[in-house]
Amino acid sequence: MTPLDDPALVRVLAADGSVSPTPAAEPYVAAIDALTDADLEGLYRDMVVIRAFDRQATNLQRQGQLALWPPSFGQEAAQVGSARAARPQDHVFPSYREHVVARIRGVDPMDIIRVMRGLTHGGWDPTDPKNGNTHIYTLVLGSQTLHATGYAMGVAFDGLSGSGDPERDQAVIVYYGDGASSQGDVHEAMVFAASYQTPEVFFLQNNQWAISVPVSTQSRSPLYKRGEGYGIPSIQVDGNDVLASWAVTRQALDEARAGAGPRAIEAVTYRMGAHTTSDDPTKYRTSDEETAWAERDPIARMRTFLRGRGASDAFFADVDAEGQAVADDTRERTNALGTLEADSMFAHVYSEAHALIDQERQWLADYEASFDGPQEGEGA
Amino acid sequence: MTTALPFSRAINAGLRRAMAENDRVLLMGEDIGRLGGVFRVTEGLQAEFGERRVLDTPLAESGIVGTAIGLAMRGFRPVVEIQFDGFVFPAFDQITTQLAKLTNRLEGAISLPVVIRIPYGGHIGAVEHHQESPEAYFTHTPGLRVVSPSTPNDGYWMIQDAIASADPVIFLEPKAKYWMKGEVDESARALPLHASRVVRRGTDVTLVGHGAMVSTLLQAAALAESEGVSAEVVDLRSLSPVDYGPILDSVRSTGRMVYAQEAPGFTSLGSEIAATVMERCFYALEAPVLRVSGFDTPFPPAKLEGAYLPDPDRILEAVDRALAY
Numbered sequence: 281m282t283p284l285d286d287p288a289l290v291r292v293l294a295a296d297g298s299v300s301p302t303p304a305a306e307p308y309v310a311a312i313d314a315l316t317d318a319d320l321e322g323l324y325r326d327m328v329v330i331r332a333f334d335r336q337a338t339n340l341q342r343q344g345q346l347a348l349w350p351p352s353f354g355q356e357a358a359q360v361g362s363a364r365a366a367r368p369q370d371h372v373f374p375s376y377r378e379h380v381v382a383r384i385r386g387v388d389p390m391d392i393i394r395v396m397r398g399l400t401h402g403g404w405d406p407t408d409p410k411n412g413n414t415h416i417y418t419l420v421l422g423s424q425t426l427h428a429t430g431y432a433m434g435v436a437f438d439g440l441s442g443s444g445d446p447e448r449d450q451a452v453i454v455y456y457g458d459g460a461s462s463q464g465d466v467h468e469a470m471v472f473a474a475s476y477q478t479p480e481v482f483f484l485q486n487n488q489w490a491i492s493v494p495v496s497t498q499s500r501s502p503l504y505k506r507g508e509g510y511g512i513p514s515i516q517v518d519g520n521d522v523l524a525s526w527a528v529t530r531q532a533l534d535e536a537r538a539g540a541g542p543r544a545i546e547a548v549t550y551r552m553g554a555h556t557t558s559d560d561p562t563k564y565r566t567s568d569e570e571t572a573w574a575e576r577d578p579i580a581r582m583r584t585f586l587r588g589r590g591a592s593d594a595f596f597a598d599v600d601a602e603g604q605a606v607a608d609d610t611r612e613r614t615n616a617l618g619t620l621e622a623d624s625m626f627a628h629v630y631s632e633a634h635a636l637i638d639q640e641r642q643w644l645a646d647y648e649a650s651f652d653g654p655q656e657g658e659g660a
Numbered sequence: 661m662t663t664a665l666p667f668s669r670a671i672n673a674g675l676r677r678a679m680a681e682n683d684r685v686l687l688m689g690e691d692i693g694r695l696g697g698v699f700r701v702t703e704g705l706q707a708e709f710g711e712r713r714v715l716d717t718p719l720a721e722s723g724i725v726g727t728a729i730g731l732a733m734r735g736f737r738p739v740v741e742i743q744f745d746g747f748v749f750p751a752f753d754q755i756t757t758q759l760a761k762l763t764n765r766l767e768g769a770i771s772l773p774v775v776i777r778i779p780y781g782g783h784i785g786a787v788e789h790h791q792e793s794p795e796a797y798f799t800h801t802p803g804l805r806v807v808s809p810s811t812p813n814d815g816y817w818m819i820q821d822a823i824a825s826a827d828p829v830i831f832l833e834p835k836a837k838y839w840m841k842g843e844v845d846e847s848a849r850a851l852p853l854h855a856s857r858v859v860r861r862g863t864d865v866t867l868v869g870h871g872a873m874v875s876t877l878l879q880a881a882a883l884a885e886s887e888g889v890s891a892e893v894v895d896l897r898s899l900s901p902v903d904y905g906p907i908l909d910s911v912r913s914t915g916r917m918v919y920a921q922e923a924p925g926f927t928s929l930g931s932e933i934a935a936t937v938m939e940r941c942f943y944a945l946e947a948p949v950l951r952v953s954g955f956d957t958p959f960p961p962a963k964l965e966g967a968y969l970p971d972p973d974r975i976l977e978a979v980d981r982a983l984a985y
Contacts, residue, residue, distance in 0.1 A: 401761075405769040406733075415733075416765060423758050426723060430730020437712060438734070465754075468723030475718055628768035629802050631826035635854070635901040 284518065284548055284576075286502055290528050291518035295576040297584025304516075308527035315523075321591060323364060323522045324582045325599045327356035330380045331579065332603030333389050334553075336610045337379075337396070341557040345614050346396045352379045354520075354552030357578030358485050360384065361525025362547070365533055366453055367446070368412065371435070373428035373454040376417040377485075381455065385412030389606075390613050392417070399620060421456070422463030425482065428454035429469045432478035432542075441479035442539020451537040452480045453529070459490025461506070462498045470510040470544070477541040481532045482507065484544070485519060487551035488573075492564040507544030519547030520578040550576070622648070662813075662845045668701045668838040670812035671777075673846070674819035675702065675739065679709055682737065685823055687714045688724055689741030689777075698743055699779055699838050721751035725776065729759055732772045737823055745780040746789025752797070759828045760803030771826040775819070780808075781872050781922050782969050783836035785962040792959055793923035795870075798830045799900040799932070806899040807853060808832035810874035812842035814850075814897065821853035829853075832899070834872035854898040856906045862892035865916040865979050868907055868933065870896035873920050873970070880972040884979060891979065899929055904936065911937055915946035916982040920970045925953030947985035950978045 284291075290305045292312055301309050334352050341349040352359065359380035366372065372385055383389050391403035395417065402416045418424035432452040435441050440450045460466055461484060473480050486503055488495050499506070507514030513535075517528045525547055532543035550573035554561050561570075583596070626641040665673065679685045687702055693716035696703030706714035717724050721742060728738035742748045748755070755776065763772055782791040798806045805827050809815040815833070822829040851857055859874060860881050867877040874895045881891035892910050896902065911917045917937055919930040934949040952970040960968050 400767065401765040402767055402769075405766070407769055418758075420753065420757055423726065423754065426726025426754065427730040427733065427758070429723075430727030430732075431734050432730070433727060434731045434734030434736055437731075437736070464750075465722055465726060468718070468720040468726065471718045471720060472723050472727050628764045628766070630805075631763055631768065631771040634805075634827075635903070 286516055288504070288516050289518055289548070290515060290524045291521050292524045292527070293521045293581055293585055295520070295581055297581045297588065299585070305524060308524065308531065311527050311530065312523045317589065317591075320586060320589070321595060323360055323526065324579070324586055325602065326360040326364070326380065326384060327522065327579050327582065328599045329603045329606050330383055331356055332607045333383070333610055334379060336607035337393060338553065338557060340393075340611065340614055341396070346393065347398050348396050348556050348558060350377045350556045351551075351553035352377050354573070354578070355485055355487055355549050356380055357522035357582070358519030358525050358547035358549045361522045362453065362483050362529040362545075365526050365529035366451075367533070367537070369448075369450045370533060370537070371413040371415070371428075371431060371450065371452045373415045373424045373431070373452065374417055375421070375424060375455050375457060375460065376419050377457075378417075378455050382414055385414040387411050387414050389610065393610065393614055394617065397614070397617060399617065421460035422465040422469075425454050425456055425466045425469035426472070428452050429473045429478055429480060432473065432480040433476050435479055436476065441537055444538065446534065446537060449537040449539075450479065451533045452478070453483055453533065454480065455483050455485065457484065457490065458486040458488065458495045458498050458503060459493070461503055470507065470512060470542075473542040474510045474512055477539075479536040479539065480542045481529065481536050482512070482542065482544040483529065484546045485549055486546055487549050489551055489555070489561075489565065491555040491559060502546065504544065504546035512542045512544045514544040514546070516546045516548060519549030520576050520581070522578060522582055549578075552577070661847055662843040664841050665812050665816075665844045666839050666841050667812045667815050667834075668699055670816040670842070670844050671701050671819050671833065672703060672705070673844070674816040675705060676708070678820045678823045679705065679713060683713075684735060685713070685737045685739065686731065687739050687741065688717050688728055689715075690717060690719050690724075690743050692716060692741050697741060699835060701777075701833070701838070702741065721747055722754050725751040725754040725759060725774075728774050729754065729762065729772060732774050733770055737773045739775040739777060739823060742776060742778045744790045745778055745792040745794055748776075748778055748794060755798070755804070755830075756801045760801045763827070764803060772828050773823070773826050774828045775822045775831050776829070777819075777831045777833060779835035779838075780832045781834055781836055782959065782965050783872060785965065787962070788959070791962070791965065793921065793954065795830075795832055795899050796923060796928050799929055804828050804830055804900065805854070806830040806832065807897060808834065808871040808899055809897065810834065810837070810871055810895050812840070813844045816844045816846070817849040818853055818897070821849070825853065832871060836872045837875065840875075851897070854901055854903055856897050856903040857895050858892060858906050858910060859895045860891070860893040862890040862914065864890045864914055865918060865982055866892045866894060866907070866910040866914045867918050867920065867975065867979075868894045868896060869920040870899060873922060876970065876972060877920060877975065880975040880979070883972055883976060889979060889983065902933060904940070907933070907937065908940055911941045912944040915944055917949045918952060918975060918978045918982060919949065920952040920975050922954050922969055924956045925951055926956050928953060947982040950982055952978045
């Protein structure tokens with residue numbers, strides 16, 4: 281049984297672009313039917329534009345402009361659907377491949393580029409309203425699930441969930457993957473989330489591979505079933521179906537925001553690219569497998585669906601042009617990025633003054649200054 | 661106006677005052693609420709402030725510290741109790757990889773005022789993992805501050821100052837001294853959080869240490885006096901950053917220094933301080949800086965802790981060696 285054969289799977293849009301809801305999808309069909317043409321075209325546009333950005337970033341790494349790039353290629357539907365389901369007041373804790381989510385929440389993708397170019401460890405300020413309450417990437421797998429859970433505890437302690445006012449109540453959504461699901465921190469996060477009934481959604485993108493190790497090594501039972509063991513209602517969704525991903529996340533966030541406690545979602549998807557630009561998938565997976573998943577491409581099925589609804593050639597051309605423009609802009613701005621002053625490494629180690637840091641900062645400044653001015657042997 | 665309090669009650673009083681003054685202060689840990697902690701340091705606080713301010717958490721140290729980080733991101737000031745020193749390591753990743761580095765990663769956008777209280781050290785005859793001195797792991801980690809009070813008065817004030825700090829603080833409590841009484845002056849703090857302090861004046865040798873070791877150093881100094889040797893004693897108080905001023909002033913006047921610690925000596929806090937003192941006081945020294953440490957073995961079964969832990973005699977043996985140069 282492949283993960284997509286599970287009778288619990290929620291899917292509305294089949295791989296061929298036809299609307300054929302699975303039995304588990306029935307509760308979500310009405311919400312999806314209510315989406316307007318503009319909503320649907322927006323979801324498609326999100327996916328296409330960020331894929332163009334992601335491809336450009338991959339190319340920039342190949343050309344030596346970035347140290348590393350972890351492509352989001354193939355996971356656009358799970359990310360667009362879940363990110364568009366969140367409300368502006370919600371809080372987002374990504375892992376490190378959530379370029380789609382970050383952009384939708386308002387983060388400038390160049391901030392991610394700066395991280396991968398070696399200019400910063402963070403990239404953006406989660407407290408700046410333009411970033412849509414998006415926390416920074418976490419590279420140590422699963423650690424952010426605990427931060428999200430603590431944050432969600434704080435939301436509840438502050439009385440900002442469960443009031444019944446959807447405009448005011450907040451929820452937290454945390455992203456992680458099938459590899460991270462084996463980490464102890466994810467287990468502990470679910471224990472705490474269940475104990476404190478946090479307003480939180482655990483969003484697992486099962487992209488089938490943790491670098492070279494298949495998901496069957498992480499778990500012999502479908503990953504969504506783990507949530508039930510903690511007392512967290514859990515759903516499995518076709519993560520390559522943007523409509524189903526949107527609908528299940530919207531409902532889970534609504535429930536969490538309303539005070540019903542945490543929810544977990546396993547979005548079954550596929551990492552169509554490499555783990556990162558340092559990876560070589562030909563060493564561990566077959567081209568047959570890649571071909572089979574390419575036939576389930578999240579963008580292709582949405583394009584077929586929209587064409588069937590009568591979306592115009594002009595619309596598709598416009599979306600492609602926007603993607604190209606974002607890619608061109610990314611290349612231009614990457615090439616224009618400057619460098620860092622060495623002094624900056626001392627600036628934020630502590631929030632308050634620290635004697636040793638101050639001393640080392642001064643030493644480095646003096647040392648660098650010692651190279652200024654006339655050198656020995658040079659005329660004055 | 662002072663009150664005599666046991667060390668554990670002094671920390672309790674400091675926690676109570678910090679919680680009363682700032683409703684964003686939360687206590688988190690295992691058995692700290694209804695039971696009041698295995699050492700009763702938080703006794704009565706849940707009854708006074710409620711279950712939302714004093715959390716009996718699930719039994720998972722990484723989970724406690726990881727969620728404390730999330731709460732701090734949200735503007736709370738969590739004070740975490742790790743039940744025993746040897747139980748901090750399940751939380752080590754969250755402390756060193758996340759808590760210590762997040763503010764730097766965020767370029768200062770979010771401060772993480774999390775305090776991690778750890779009852780540390782030996783002298784209580786306990787089973788394995790209950791008598792360790794893990795300070796060097798934390799002093800080696802940029803982004804953390806590490807402090808350790810040696811008296812009830814310092815316990816009362818330093819816990820409040822640690823909670824007030826915008827940065828993460830590892831707060832090492834000398835568990836052997838929880839029952840030791842001392843005068844607590846609730847009207848005014850004596851020193852800033854990161855200051856070291858001369859606790860006994862002397863002229864022949866400088867003895868330096870922190871936490872429970874300060875009592876041992878004072879005992880050694882009293883014995884030395886009976887043998888005609890005048891020892892000055894410096895209480896480190898802050899393990900990171902180290903306030904070198906009083907130490908260097910003392911060594912420049914005595915010309916000799918012995919550092920004592922319960923932790924294993926190899927790549928320890930004592931190693932760092934000895935190297936720095938030798939760099940900065942080279943011409944004032946009459947003898948190399950000597951260290952007295954726990955041995956480089958795991959903390960032994962309790963019946964051997966007397967042989968493992970530095971006592972006044974081992975400190976005096978080092979003093980004799982220093983004086984023999």
